[in-house]
Amino acid sequence: MSYYSDQPHLLVAIDCIILGFDGQEIKLLLVKRNFEPELGKWSLMGGFVRENEDLDVSASRILYELTGLTNVYVEQLQVFGKVGRDPAERTVSVVYFALINIADHDTEAVRSHNAFWISLSQKPDLIFDHNEMVGLALDRLRYKAALHPLGFELLPEKFTIPQLQKLYEAIYTIPLDRRNFSRKLLSTGLLLETGEKDQNSTTKKAVLYRLNQDKYQSKFHAFWNFVPDSMLG
Amino acid sequence: MSYYSDQPHLLVAIDCIILGFDGQEIKLLLVKRNFEPELGKWSLMGGFVRENEDLDVSASRILYELTGLTNVYVEQLQVFGKVGRDPAERTVSVVYFALINIADHDTEAVRSHNAFWISLSQKPDLIFDHNEMVGLALDRLRYKAALHPLGFELLPEKFTIPQLQKLYEAIYTIPLDRRNFSRKLLSTGLLLETGEKDQNSTTKKAVLYRLNQDKYQSKFHAFWNFVPDSMLG
DNA sequence: GCAAAAGTGTTGGCGTTACACCCATGA
DNA sequence: TCATGGGTGTAACGCCAACACTTTTGC
Numbered sequence: 001m002s003y004y005s006d007q008p009h010l011l012v013a014i015d016c017i018i019l020g021f022d023g024q025e026i027k028l029l030l031v032k033r034n035f036e037p038e039l040g041k042w043s044l045m046g047g048f049v050r051e052n053e054d055l056d057v058s059a060s061r062i063l064y065e066l067t068g069l070t071n072v073y074v075e076q077l078q079v080f081g082k083v084g085r086d087p088a089e090r091t092v093s094v095v096y097f098a099l100i101n102i103a104d105h106d107t108e109a110v111r112s113h114n115a116f117w118i119s120l121s122q123k124p125d126l127i128f129d130h131n132e133m134v135g136l137a138l139d140r141l142r143y144k145a146a147l148h149p150l151g152f153e154l155l156p157e158k159f160t161i162p163q164l165q166k167l168y169e170a171i172y173t174i175p176l177d178r179r180n181f182s183r184k185l186l187s188t189g190l191l192l193e194t195g196e197k198d199q200n201s202t203t204k205k206a207v208l209y210r211l212n213q214d215k216y217q218s219k220f221h222a223f224w225n226f227v228p229d230s231m232l233g
Numbered sequence: 234m235s236y237y238s239d240q241p242h243l244l245v246a247i248d249c250i251i252l253g254f255d256g257q258e259i260k261l262l263l264v265k266r267n268f269e270p271e272l273g274k275w276s277l278m279g280g281f282v283r284e285n286e287d288l289d290v291s292a293s294r295i296l297y298e299l300t301g302l303t304n305v306y307v308e309q310l311q312v313f314g315k316v317g318r319d320p321a322e323r324t325v326s327v328v329y330f331a332l333i334n335i336a337d338h339d340t341e342a343v344r345s346h347n348a349f350w351i352s353l354s355q356k357p358d359l360i361f362d363h364n365e366m367v368g369l370a371l372d373r374l375r376y377k378a379a380l381h382p383l384g385f386e387l388l389p390e391k392f393t394i395p396q397l398q399k400l401y402e403a404i405y406t407i408p409l410d411r412r413n414f415s416r417k418l419l420s421t422g423l424l425l426e427t428g429e430k431d432q433n434s435t436t437k438k439a440v441l442y443r444l445n446q447d448k449y450q451s452k453f454h455a456f457w458n459f460v461p462d463s464m465l466g
Numbered sequence: 467g468c469a470a471a472a473g474t475g476t477t478g479g480c481g482t483t484a485c486a487c488c489c490a491t492g493a
Numbered sequence: 494t495c496a497t498g499g500g501t502g503t504a505a506c507g508c509c510a511a512c513a514c515t516t517t518t519g520c
């Protein structure tokens with residue numbers, strides 16, 4: 001059975017970076033640790049991979065256990081494996097990042113796990129190398145959202161173009177031209193009119209769109225240009 | 234010391250996908266395994282992470298031990314962690330991929346490790362999930378090389394524009410227009426004239442360029458457009 | 467009627483493509 | 494001198510950024 005018996009075995013952890021959008025800003029789901037080490041400090045949500053569990057399954061499980069969230073966009077970010085990154089014991093951490101729309105998900109389930117949505121501008125210092133992980137996740141989001149229709153994962157099922165624009169402006173912290181943004185997005189063919197209008201507005205009501213799922217899935221990996229290159233530095 | 238003592242510990246492996254270019258085609262460095270399991274079969278080069286070794290260091294070490302290669306472009310690709318992927322024992326594999334220029338590196342050191350350069354068109358079946366890993370690495374190469382000056386890692390220090398074009402044609406297996414390609418590349422400011430010419434040619438000798446290292450490093454993450462979108466499918 | 471937000475139109479510049487021609491080399 | 498491959502030029506097109514006007518809504 002064991003050809004590799006003399007090789008070292010390491011702890012393998014999962015850490016999840018969960019990014020959400022509330023219509024105004026990008027937020028991060030963080031937990032106050034209720035176990036040692038670093039009890040009481042802010043941290044990403046994480047856990048350990050089980051002996052008989054695929055990595056991806058493990059990530060979904062940890063996400064579900066700690067937040068109740070399911071059916072969420074998740075992708076692997078990177079592995080962090082510096083020797084001293086967890087001072088308690090050598091641990092290799094596989095980092096996933098997830099995108100969700102805050103309003104559509106039950107925030108009670110989240111609260112009950114000691115988890116809180118915290119806007120990026122108020123991010124506290126996190127344990128271990130979790131700050132670095134969050135930075136990398138934001139880089140990845142900014143990178144991918146400029147080229148692929150990733151941002152839609154952060155919006156509710158029905159959304160308006162101005163909402164979509166607010167999202168992009170929040171991701172890149174830049175202002176975008178309303179007219180150009182609108183034309184650019186409509187020309188992708190990713191948006192389908194629902195026939196409804198956003199009733200929350202106090203002025204002219206914006207048209208509600210939904211995602212063209214077929215096109216979204218088949219053309220996800222194509223290259224788009226959602227953000228002007230000049231804005232990306 | 235051990236807050237996590239009851240958690241499972243897993244084998245953590247490194248696998249390296251080494252892609253090279255010989256002036257005509259993209260090749261893959263593979264080894265014939267000289268240990269069990271799967272002795273005698275083709276495989277990526279790999280090894281296990283040591284207890285007191287950073288992941289990145291581990292990747293460099295394994296690359297060096299098995300090929301003698303050093304000072305090479307390496308990036309983390311992805312982690313593979315399905316339960317049954319290595320039938321001998323549950324192993325989580327961190328996959329790195331490296332790009333090198335075949336001619337510039339000592340091929341004797343490579344041969345002495347039972348490693349061989351094999352062109353992609355003749356890739357044999359590999360063990361475990363290594364086929365999937367290679368597929369992913371090629372996807373990544375094609376993705377990044379279209380946007381970032383990654384391809385230069387596959388060329389010798391001095392190169393001609395026609396060589397560069399051959400490289401891109403090999404990566405994407407498409408023909409490119411000579412004139413447009415040349416102008417596009419020259420306009421990036423990434424190429425510096427060496428003043429020399431390629432003496433290998435039997436007809437008009439092409440100008441040898443070298444990479445503008447300053448610009449390469451500072452603008453690596455900027456978005457370029459080395460390959461027409463229409464070619465990328 | 468007015469303020470505030472949403473929708474639509476136009477223009478000019480720049481980059482990209484698709485093409486043709488000239489130059490250098492060695493057989 | 495001819496074949497082969499390398500270097501440069503140009504014109505048409507399309508995309509995109511910059512900007513102005515009209516429409517809807519609630520107070």
